[in-house]
Amino acid sequence: MKKRWRVAALGICMAMLTCACSTQTEKADTSSTQQNGEKKETAEEKAEKAKQAKLDLIDPTAYGNVDGLELEKGTYLSIIGKGSSETYWKTIKAGAEDAVADLNKELGYEGSDKIKVVYSGPGKSDDVDEQVSILDEELDRYPAALAIAIVDSKSCEVQFDLATMNGIPLITFDSVGNYQGIMASVMTDNAKASTEVATHMVESLGDAGQVVVIAHDSKSLTSQERVNNFIAEIQNNHPNMSVAGPYYMDQIDDIKKTIAEQQLDIVPVEGQELDEEQQTALDDAIAQITDEDIYNYILEMNPDVKGIFATNGDTTMQALTACEGKDMKDVVIMGYDADQEEIDAMKDGRIAGMIVQNPYGMGYATVVAEARCVLNMGNEANVNTGYTWVTPDNIEDRTVQDILYAEK
Template sequence: MKKRWSILSAVLCVALLTGGCGTGSKNDAGTGKEQTFSHETREGNEHQSNLDVLQPSAYGNVQGLNLEKGSSISIIGRGSSSAYWKAVQEGAKQAVADINTNLGYKGNDKVKLVYSAPETENDVDDQVNILDEELARYPVAVGIAAVDSGACEVQFDLAAENGIPIVAFDSGTDYQNIVSMIDTDNTTAAATAASKLCNSIGESGQILVIAHDSKSTSSEEREQGFVQEVEKNDPNVTVAEIWHLDDLDAISKEINADSSEKNSQETADNVQKAEEENADSRDTQTAQQDAIKYLLEKYPDVKGIFATNETVADLVVNVLDSMDKTTGEDRIKVVSFDGGEDQMKLLEDGKIDGLIVQNPYGIGYATVVACARAVLGQGNEATVSTGYTWVTKDNMNKDSIKKMLY
């Protein structure tokens, strides 16, 4: 059963992000400048700095968003349990609370927000079913972080027929009539991660890219941005292989073909088990870790790994721990997206070398603003950039960085 929260209006104060100061990578080529967060606030909103970095700036406030009383906005994420998705929810809830405060709506007159997400993160079928159910409620607008960029076309057509605008956030879609895309500049951020990782391994050697899926635009953009930066500016670094967490079937076949050793056969059995119809999430996680271990055995000279989100980073570090490759001479460097408390602990322990910290609070807030603008016919920017910054063990204890956690 999917997890769902219906929020009539609530102002929940959880310290997420404030400022950090950062610049681009070692050579700026292909990476641009990071959008960073000032820790100054205004008007009593401790998260105002998260909104100040939104570009265009109009998406950081609710002025002029005079929605009708009782309007309902549906926000559909790819998950709900991780720190990242919780921060997205907080930003969205704050935007709705600000709209209600600004318009003086109370009780049943309040604008409503429904946040929904698959029970298992990145479950395509569950997300499609959720979208069907939400459209049946006739919300005034829908914001969605698409698990599969090619899915939901029928549902989006139905929404268009009923005058329900669709805003994409975090992960885009191939559908042509999306009114706006709210996200991190994944390509530029991933290029920053590539530059930093290549620097940390001495600008030579093999690295692996482990991506969270093969279907979402966020995963694709991060993968491409990382690889393009390496190819352009680090000719002595080789991306040995790119593997996606949902490619278990393909790697299972590869492991089976190379199963002359007992350990390889055991790994193949675990991976194949996760492909069975009734495999649970623990089976899948074990199989994913076995697959990562297989890749590290396949490429024994790997010096670094790029993980495209916190789920991947956790899996990678678990595997490296089991192989005694998080410390000492055999240590493999790791950089990742996301900046929850677990990731910061790994950073502090020296098991992760750097993090691309996004602005999920700003993403949630701007998504609601874009939905409201679309409903009111105010027009939207095709893309709204929400910023990111680079965090390491050297700067993680700065006050401005601590307030960025989500």
């Protein structure tokens, strides 16, 4: 009998010990999910907070929500970008699609009743001809409203006239145009942003030295604003600094021709054509020149360069690659956008600073602007979607992480 009691007592003790250990484990688990009394965020909560951080950058704030936008069932909205494969454009697409999802949820639309948005863009960024073809196709679908990031400010005027004649409201985003019938422009304040880059460049270089400007294109007003305002700040306010360029990457054929002529010791004479042998040699040389060669040429033409300002993600990374290839790692590189390559390079300290735009908010606000046009609610002429200055020092901050681009 005593033996049975001892066994029972031992069992009770083991159970109490197990319970105590379980309690301690639960406490440890609870403490691991709490910090300063706050529960650990779920993935959904984190995503929602990041979404709201992007929408909070939009000014006016009315373009960061879908309140009061009672569109009819089945409304079709069209958005045409300057590209489709890059993270920046994919993020704009994600913002637009989320805005439409919020609209359908708010209005209770399901199935075929849902409002629809279609984002389209050239397979190769900044392809003027392909963008115009896409614009023609979308106008044939008679969308309730159409938004476009214009590659060439003069290329779409005929199509815009056609849209106006057919009562299709026009919105521009990312890149503005001069067309008089534009109802609203949704974009970054590029003048302010590029002036800020110039200010940071001046600080980094100690207000002295040469800066090279490399621009992704010469046609869009967006690129022109970035280039002109950066250069104006340097030239007007910093006499000990100089600017080389701008070098436009949509004019690479001209640059390739110059490189090939120098390689072949050909001195072009105005009004005089090359003989057949020279022209063949020149054409062959041009065909061998790569984009990498162009960036190397720019650096060779400016051996005293201290800083480089590039106007988009691709030019920023190309400039970085060229500098590293020539062991010019002390050159201060600043640019635009935040593709994963740029983010990684910044974390490594190889890029000094970036203007990170708000493409998600841009896509979202563009849908809101389109909806307001359809409903005759009126629009602000300019909707500022905001930007953030990002450096290796703040890139890990939560406020910065929330606005970095994310593909969907």
